[in-house]
Amino acid sequence: MTITTTPHLNFDGNAREALDFYAKALGTEPATMTYGAMGATDDPAWADRIVWGQVQTASGIRVMAFDVWPGQPYDQGTNAFYVYLSGTDADEITAAWEGLSDGAEIRQPFGPAAWSPLAGQLRDKFGVIWALDVAQESTDH
Numbered sequence: 001m002t003i004t005t006t007p008h009l010n011f012d013g014n015a016r017e018a019l020d021f022y023a024k025a026l027g028t029e030p031a032t033m034t035y036g037a038m039g040a041t042d043d044p045a046w047a048d049r050i051v052w053g054q055v056q057t058a059s060g061i062r063v064m065a066f067d068v069w070p071g072q073p074y075d076q077g078t079n080a081f082y083v084y085l086s087g088t089d090a091d092e093i094t095a096a097w098e099g100l101s102d103g104a105e106i107r108q109p110f111g112p113a114a115w116s117p118l119a120g121q122l123r124d125k126f127g128v129i130w131a132l133d134v135a136q137e138s139t140d141h
Contacts (some may be wrong), residue, residue, distance in 0.1 A: 006054075007083045008067040009128055012074040015050035018126045019065050025099025030055050030084050035067075046070050061085060061094060076127055085132045093134050097122075100115055131139045 011018055020032040021092045036047030049067035056062040063083060069075045087093050103125035110120030110132070116135050119133035 003038070004062070006062045007081065009063065009083075009126075011050075011065060012125070013049060014066055015036050015053055015067045016048075017053055017067045018128075019050065019053045019063075020099065021124070021126070022065075022100075023103075025102070026055060026057050026061055026096055028055055028057050035070075041070060045129055059087070059089075070114070070124055076098065079129065082121070082129045082131045085130065086141050088134055088135050090134045093132050094117060097132050100117065100132075 009018065016030075016032060019032060023030040033052040034047060034051050035041045035049050035051045038051050040051055041047060044060075047065055050065050050090075051066055053066055054062065054064045054066075054140075085093065085096055095110055100108075104122040106120070107129070108119070108121035108131075110118060113119035113133070116133040116136055121129065121131045123129050
């Protein structure tokens with residue numbers, strides 16, 4: 001049996017927009033289910049909001065998101081979490097960085113770092129902080 005960890009991002013009405021953005025940035029398509037399609041609400045204002053959503057790439061990147069339930073408190077918080085992408089393929093990590101940086105606040109420019117040949121951190125246009133790096137080659141023999 002395998003256990004995976006998936007960041008689950010909560011939004012208040014813009015989960016679809018965020019999932020579409022992440023899918024485009026990471027080169028895939030989002031999978032979504034709305035409150036209306038699930039039969040979870042009769043309120044037309046909630047029918048098109050996302051009750052379940054996911055972006056998953058062939059290489060294993062997965063992010064889930066939804067719009068908080070009607071009446072559920074929502075507070076994005078500050079520095080509450082990062083979504084961390086680390087890989088061995090510099091081209092793949094660079095492509096993810098370039099996609100996610102559209103409209104982002106760059107917190108650490110993407111480039112060489114003490115722990116990685118390429119690393120960076122940004123706050124995307126939805127307020128989610130992403131940290132990316134290319135894993136250092138092991139020198140152990």
